[in-house]
Amino acid sequence: MTGWTxxxxxxxxxALALGGPALAQTGGTPxxxxxxxxxxPPNDPDLxxxxxxxxxxxxxxxxxxxxxxxDIHATYWGQHGTWRFLPWHRCQIYWFxxxxxxxxxxxxxxxxxxxxxxTGRLAPVFLDPSSxxxxxxxxxxxxxxDFVRSREQLWNGxxxxxxxxxxxxxxGFVGDSGAVETSGHSYVxxxxxxxxxxxxxxxxxxxxxxxxxxxxxxxxxxxxxxEARGVIFDDAWLAxxxxxxxxxxxxxxxxxxxxxxxxxxMLGYRYDLDYPFQWFDERPPTAPAxxxxxxxxxxxxxxxxxxxxxxxxxxxxxxxxxxxxxxLASDQxxxxxxxxxxxxxxxxxxxAGSAFQIDVQRIRKDGSTDSAPVAFVLPFIGPxxxxxxxxxxxxxxxxxxxxxxxxxxxxFLFNVGPEIYDATGKEAAVEIAVTAxxxxxxxxxxxxxxxxxLELDLTLTEYAWT
Ligand SMILES: [Cu+2]
Numbered sequence: 001m002t003g004w005t006x007x008x009x010x011x012x013x014x015a016l017a018l019g020g021p022a023l024a025q026t027g028g029t030p031x032x033x034x035x036x037x038x039x040x041p042p043n044d045p046d047l048x049x050x051x052x053x054x055x056x057x058x059x060x061x062x063x064x065x066x067x068x069x070x071d072i073h074a075t076y077w078g079q080h081g082t083w084r085f086l087p088w089h090r091c092q093i094y095w096f097x098x099x100x101x102x103x104x105x106x107x108x109x110x111x112x113x114x115x116x117x118x119t120g121r122l123a124p125v126f127l128d129p130s131s132x133x134x135x136x137x138x139x140x141x142x143x144x145x146d147f148v149r150s151r152e153q154l155w156n157g158x159x160x161x162x163x164x165x166x167x168x169x170x171x172g173f174v175g176d177s178g179a180v181e182t183s184g185h186s187y188v189x190x191x192x193x194x195x196x197x198x199x200x201x202x203x204x205x206x207x208x209x210x211x212x213x214x215x216x217x218x219x220x221x222x223x224x225x226x227e228a229r230g231v232i233f234d235d236a237w238l239a240x241x242x243x244x245x246x247x248x249x250x251x252x253x254x255x256x257x258x259x260x261x262x263x264x265x266m267l268g269y270r271y272d273l274d275y276p277f278q279w280f281d282e283r284p285p286t287a288p289a290x291x292x293x294x295x296x297x298x299x300x301x302x303x304x305x306x307x308x309x310x311x312x313x314x315x316x317x318x319x320x321x322x323x324x325x326x327x328l329a330s331d332q333x334x335x336x337x338x339x340x341x342x343x344x345x346x347x348x349x350x351x352a353g354s355a356f357q358i359d360v361q362r363i364r365k366d367g368s369t370d371s372a373p374v375a376f377v378l379p380f381i382g383p384x385x386x387x388x389x390x391x392x393x394x395x396x397x398x399x400x401x402x403x404x405x406x407x408x409x410x411x412f413l414f415n416v417g418p419e420i421y422d423a424t425g426k427e428a429a430v431e432i433a434v435t436a437x438x439x440x441x442x443x444x445x446x447x448x449x450x451x452x453x454l455e456l457d458l459t460l461t462e463y464a465w466t
Contacts, residue, residue, distance in 0.1 A: 032097075032110035032269040034217070037210055038123040046112055047125065049104035051132040054206065056103045063250030064099055066203075073208075074200040077244055083172035083237050085181045086219050087258040089212045094267050095245040095253050096209060102248035110269055113213035116147045116188055126207055135205040137194030145191065167231050170222055174236070180222070185215050217271045220264050224274070238262065291465035298462045302340075306434060306454040316454065317363070317433045320420070324460060328421045328428030329365075339417035340458035344436055347409045348449035358436050360416050362429040369433070409452065416456055 040047055057066040072092065073079075079088035093111055101109040114123055122142050125131050139145070172178035188196075188211055195201040195208075202208045238259040247253035264270050302324060306316045328336060344358060361369050421428045434456070438448040 029268065031265060032108055033272050034110045034213055034269055035112050035272045036118065037112040037114050037125060038119060040112060040125075042125060042131065044112075045106060046109055047133075049106035049109045050100055050111075050206075052105075053100040053103040053109075054132060057099070063246040064103065064248075068246050068250075069096060070201065070203045072244055072246070073203050075244070077242075080181070080199060081172075081177045082175055083168070083178065083234075084240055084242075085177060085185075086171050086216075087237075087240060087261050088242055090216050090219070090261050090267075091242045091245055091253075091256055093209060093212055093216060094261070094269075095247055097269070098248040099246070099250075111209055111213045113217050113271070114207065114210035115214055115217075116184070116211075120147045121145075122147075122192075123210075126210075133206045133210075135194065135207060138196065138205065138207075139191065139193035142192065147188065147191065167226065167233055167237075170226070171219075171237070180215065180218060184218065185211075216264075220271060221274045223263075233262075288465050293466050294463050295466060296461050297464045300460045302458040302460065304456045304458070306456075316435070317431055318456070319431045320429060324458075325428065325430050327460070331421075331428070335462055335464070336421065337417070337461045337463065338421040338458055339461065340456055342416050342434075343411055343453070343455045343457075344451055345409050345411050345453035345455075346438075346449045347452045349410070350446065351410050351449045358434065360420070361433040361435075362420055363431040363433060364428075365430050416458070420458070 035046070037047070054066065057064060057069075061067070069092070077088060078084045097109060097111045100111070101107050114126075116122075122145065126133050126135075127143050128134060129136075168178060170178050170180055172181060189202065190197055192205070192207060192211075195204040196211070238257065240258045241255050242257070242261075243252070243255040245253040261267055302321060304318055306318060324338075328338070342358060342360070363369050420432055434454060436451050436454055438451060
């Protein structure tokens with residue numbers, strides 16, 4: 001294991017950028033600046049260059065073709081469901097950016113990003129049918145879709161893990177995905193739908209590159225804070241090689257490792273704006289004088305079972321136990337936390353390509369509600385296509401939830417908790433209302449899967465300062 005500090009990373013980056021054969025920039029070249037597409041006029045030079053390159057790439061059949069970008073992503077290289085997710089996609093956008101710069105003649109082209117959290121809306125340049133970045137197969141309701149009805153929802157209620165957790169919790173494990181992949185990333189893929197809803201076809205939609213530039217930006221912003229916190233990165237992750245891309249000549253791009261791409265400056269670019277999430281800077285509750293450690297001193301499980309009508313759309317209201325409500329209402333010092341897992345079940349066996357949408361609402365004593373859904377459960381999209389020899393039997397595609405298939409049913413898990421009680425001083429719920437619905441992400445004439453059961457397992461944890 002190697003710990004590398006902010007200072008160490010920048011020092012190493014300089015050395016590698018000068019010495020690495022694949023990286024053309026020199027110390028004197030200014031960094032390319034990737035900007036927010038929503039703030040660019042339609043005639044912006046980077047957007048115009050991208051449109052020009054798209055036309056040329058679509059007309060080609062060689063390594064510089066658009067189809068090559070689709071094929072590279074459609075092949076399974078362990079780029080989903082593992083810790084290769086972040087560096088692999090950083091490399092794809094990097095080499096794509098170089099191809100666009102080459103074909104468009106705009107040498108300083110920088111791939112714009114789409115910040116789905118900034119406004120919650122798809123940027124207009126994707127919605128106008130006359131725009132080169134419009135893509136007809138997307139979900140038809142995108143013009144009015146709000147991607148951040150709840151900001152927590154995008155991160156599946158798990159922002160503490162996303163932004164304050166360990167390296168692995170954020171970026172993934174050797175054989176499992178991290179929070180950045182399963183939450184905001186997959187959520188956007190699935191909600192955009194159409195080609196974006198399937199890893200085999202996602203780069204057909206130009207939005208793919210804008211979306212992944214934004215994911216890349218989340219990584220860059222997270223990392224600047226993680227390094228300041230002294231997060232330890234794994235040597236095996238830094239050594240992961242990426243050699244499956246096409247360079248700006250359409251030839252096999254030279255191999256880059258995670259270590260070669262671990263800072264955007266090493267690849268010659270930066271983002272115009274760091275990620276302005278307030279929860280990047282969240283801190284644990286303040287310790288009382290003389291105390292330093294907050295530890296769990298007890299837990300109490302609660303289990304609720306709801307039976308759902310087929311295709312339920314109306315909320316199922318669920319009173320919380322009186323002792324739980326009383327405890328939360330009396331909590332003046334962030335002693336308690338509610339967390340839990342929800343299970344939604346279906347006996348329909350054909351679920352690939354569908355979305356399960358779960359909305360857990362908090363209802364307070366005075367009847368007011370927090371109306372934001374906190375868990376949009378993502379669909380299982382199907383195994384990643386690719387050579388059978390390299391595809392693990394259970395390769396998760398874009399895992400938005402855990403899924404287990406019993407003999408006669410599928411069961412999906414989602415996180416609950418902060419919407420009931422988040423210990424930030426908001427009044428606790430006395431009741432929750434759960435709404436569940438399903439729909440197809442891809443067009444299908446079959447009826448959407450029917451929900452046959454819904455359960456919540458809540459755990460109340462009590463903390464003490466020592
Ligand atoms: Cu991908």
